[in-house]
Amino acid sequence: MTPEQNSLLRVPHEPGTPKPDPLLVVSGLMRSFGGLVAVDVDHLEIQRGTITSLIGPNGAGKTTLFNLLTGFDKPQHGEWHLDGGRLVGIPAFRVARKGMVRTFQLTKSLARLTVMENMLVAAQDQVGESFWGSLLGHWRSIEAKNTATATAALERFGLAHMADEYAGSLSGGQRKLLEMARALLVEPDVVMLDEPTAGVNPALTQSLLEHIKALRDDGLTVVFIEHDMDVVQEISDWVVCMAQGRVIAEGPPGVVARNPEVIDAYLGAQHGRVD
Amino acid sequence: MDWFKILIDAGRAAAGVPAAAYALSSIGLNLQFGYTGLLNFGHVAFMLVGAYGAALTVEFGGSLWLGIPIGILASLVLGILLGIPTLRLRADYLAIVTIAAGEIIRLVVRSSWADPLTNSVFGVQTFANEFYALNPLPEGLYGIGTFRFDEQRFWVILVAWALVALATLLIWRLTTSPWGRVVRAIREDEDAARSLGKNVFGYKLQSLMIGGAMGAMAGIVLAVDQQNVTPDSYQPLLTFYAFAIVILGGAGTLWGPIIGSVIFWFLFEGMAGFMTGAVAEGWFGSAIESVDIGPIRFVLLGIGLMWLMAFRPQGIFGSREEMLVDDS
Ligand SMILES: Nc1ncnc2c1ncn2[C@@H]1O[C@H](COP(=O)(O)OP(=O)(O)O)[C@@H](O)[C@H]1O
Ligand SMILES: [Mg+2]
Numbered sequence: 001m002t003p004e005q006n007s008l009l010r011v012p013h014e015p016g017t018p019k020p021d022p023l024l025v026v027s028g029l030m031r032s033f034g035g036l037v038a039v040d041v042d043h044l045e046i047q048r049g050t051i052t053s054l055i056g057p058n059g060a061g062k063t064t065l066f067n068l069l070t071g072f073d074k075p076q077h078g079e080w081h082l083d084g085g086r087l088v089g090i091p092a093f094r095v096a097r098k099g100m101v102r103t104f105q106l107t108k109s110l111a112r113l114t115v116m117e118n119m120l121v122a123a124q125d126q127v128g129e130s131f132w133g134s135l136l137g138h139w140r141s142i143e144a145k146n147t148a149t150a151t152a153a154l155e156r157f158g159l160a161h162m163a164d165e166y167a168g169s170l171s172g173g174q175r176k177l178l179e180m181a182r183a184l185l186v187e188p189d190v191v192m193l194d195e196p197t198a199g200v201n202p203a204l205t206q207s208l209l210e211h212i213k214a215l216r217d218d219g220l221t222v223v224f225i226e227h228d229m230d231v232v233q234e235i236s237d238w239v240v241c242m243a244q245g246r247v248i249a250e251g252p253p254g255v256v257a258r259n260p261e262v263i264d265a266y267l268g269a270q271h272g273r274v275d
Numbered sequence: 276m277d278w279f280k281i282l283i284d285a286g287r288a289a290a291g292v293p294a295a296a297y298a299l300s301s302i303g304l305n306l307q308f309g310y311t312g313l314l315n316f317g318h319v320a321f322m323l324v325g326a327y328g329a330a331l332t333v334e335f336g337g338s339l340w341l342g343i344p345i346g347i348l349a350s351l352v353l354g355i356l357l358g359i360p361t362l363r364l365r366a367d368y369l370a371i372v373t374i375a376a377g378e379i380i381r382l383v384v385r386s387s388w389a390d391p392l393t394n395s396v397f398g399v400q401t402f403a404n405e406f407y408a409l410n411p412l413p414e415g416l417y418g419i420g421t422f423r424f425d426e427q428r429f430w431v432i433l434v435a436w437a438l439v440a441l442a443t444l445l446i447w448r449l450t451t452s453p454w455g456r457v458v459r460a461i462r463e464d465e466d467a468a469r470s471l472g473k474n475v476f477g478y479k480l481q482s483l484m485i486g487g488a489m490g491a492m493a494g495i496v497l498a499v500d501q502q503n504v505t506p507d508s509y510q511p512l513l514t515f516y517a518f519a520i521v522i523l524g525g526a527g528t529l530w531g532p533i534i535g536s537v538i539f540w541f542l543f544e545g546m547a548g549f550m551t552g553a554v555a556e557g558w559f560g561s562a563i564e565s566v567d568i569g570p571i572r573f574v575l576l577g578i579g580l581m582w583l584m585a586f587r588p589q590g591i592f593g594s595r596e597e598m599l600v601d602d603s
Contacts, residue, residue: 070470072466072469072470091469092466092469092470093468093469093471093472093473093474093475094472096469096470096471096472097472101470101471101472102470103470104466104467104470108464108466108467108470109464109467110459110460110463110464110467110468111463111600112459112462112463112597112600113456113459113460113463117456117459117460118460120453120456121453121456121457121460121468121471121473122471122472124472126453128452128453128454129453129454129456129457129473130454131449131454131481133453133454134448134449134452134453134454134455135445135448135449135452139452139453143453166596166597166600168600169600179467182471183470183471186471186472
């Protein structure tokens with residue numbers, strides 16, 4: 001167990017509770033669509049170097065929260081800081097460069113780029129990406145180095161044999177994997193994964209989870225939205241449950257799973273679906 | 276009917292200034308549309324601004340060699356003006372704004388209100404003498420048999436194709452570089468590119484400006500060739516030609532715009548020659564007369580494009596495999 005995981009043991013199990021070493025701190029964040037309040041988070045802290053699962057019934061506001069934090073959507077009001085730096089009003093591409101990278105619930109593979117090109121476009125140090133750099137810069141050596149890194153990553157995700165195929169020819173599960181491998185190539189401090197295991201076959205899911213754990217052990221902070229409670233139990237250091245835009249429970253996976261409010265939220269949502 | 280003459284005339288267009296200028300223009304549009312996914316429906320505005328920039332500089336006493344950079348500069352400014360309000364919005368906004376801008380600019384240039392600056396509908400003539408004065412070719416005819424150009428025309432043709440070669444080289448360098456990979460990523464999915472730290476707006480603006488400057492250069496070539504600019508030669512149809520060429524050659528391919536332009540002009544002029552001959556020989560009786568030839572040419576062009584989209588949407592150079600990729 002890493003010291004970061006360890007330090008969570010003393011944290012009280014209540015919504016909005018402070019963490020010993022938070023990487024991400026959110027306060028007073030509100031986003032509504034017309035009359036519908038999609039996100040209304042009073043306070044939330046994400047502990048550095050841990051895996052935090054964000055759970056909650058459909059429509060709870062999980063994806064919207066990701067959109068807000070990563071600059072893809074703008075809140076009515078609210079504050080959030082990454083490693084002490086204020087992120088309010090920062091455009092999405094700058095948020096990514098600051099070290100917070102997200103993936104999408106509806107996979108966004110770059111269909112008419114090859115799998116390898118999908119990976120290479122994630123590199124952050126390529127001078128050949130600027131107009132003058134592409135014409136005058138010495139980008140080929142950087143390209144070679146990045147190709148090696150990308151190849152290693154593709155091997156880990158079981159996609160190396162597809163490197164020269166169009167990403168659009170991959171299966172849904174493979175696209176999820178590609179999107180995640182690509183996000184990691186940005187070398188973020190925190191990665192926000194929106195349902196990364198949806199549509200991925202069980203064997204691959206298992207290796208994906210092992211991989212996420214290994215990244216956590218190397219110091220990466222992971223926030224991920226997950227529906228499968230078995231997966232949540234297996235992988236999470238900490239679980240945050242949202243319902244109707246609010247954080248209703250926080251704690252270690254075993255504790256949150258037994259929380260009556262959480263059970264209620266899921267059952268309530270099922271009722272909602274019935275009528 | 277003189278089939279040989281029809282072929283020669285079509286070949287003249289396909290090897291000459293129209294094909295070279297439209298290749299140049301389409302290379303720019305292809306960067307925007309084929310590689311970056313930008314819907315610039317006002318490409319003609321860039322051609323107009325380039326040509327007028329050059330012509331008016333001379334009209335007001337400047338040198339043509341100052342006028343050409345001014346025309347290019349004006350197109351870069353136009354790219355910024357059109358791009359800044361639209362490129363952050365959904366793709367269709369650029370399409371709407373550019374198509375309107377093209378017409379607005381043409382109508383303003385031709386208005387009596389702008390007459391002191393632009394000479395309104397009369398435009399500007401004989402402003403390119405400095406270009407022809409540089410012609411190193413001795414007087415005479417260049418070519419084979421009846422397929423010949425005089426030294427003035429041949430000089431324009433040489434320079435125009437040289438510009439096409441330079442533009443192709445630039446596009447090749449750009450699109451095979453990491454810069455090109457980012458713009459193609461943006462074409463596929465802007466949000467994905469953003470999530471990977473790419474300044475999507477900045478790349479789109481660069482693409483719009485570079486492509487627009489190539490359109491301006493094409494406008495200058497056409498204007499220098501004719502020694503004439505008038506507002507009404509910059510109809511939206513010119514943008515349509517460029518799109519037809521890009522799609523015919525294959526959007527997002529390096530050689531597509533060049534081969535597309537050559538084929539387009541060969542067919543377009545060949546069709547005119549054939550129709551003229553056929554009407555003169557009374558093939559269609561009184562059903563089609565010579566005044567109908569122009570419109571019929573466009574009908575056939577439209578049918579040709581529809582056929583292309585149905586049976587070979589990837590164009591001549593595009594890959595079918597790429598076209599069939601599932602981009603959901
Ligand atoms: N762009 C939008 N416009 C209107 N309503 C939206 C929009 N995005 C999300 N919502 C609504 O906000 C709520 C939260 O959605 P979402 O964040 O996608 O939930 P989750 O990811 O937890 O399933 C839902 O009721 C959804 O319908
Ligand atoms: Mg969601």
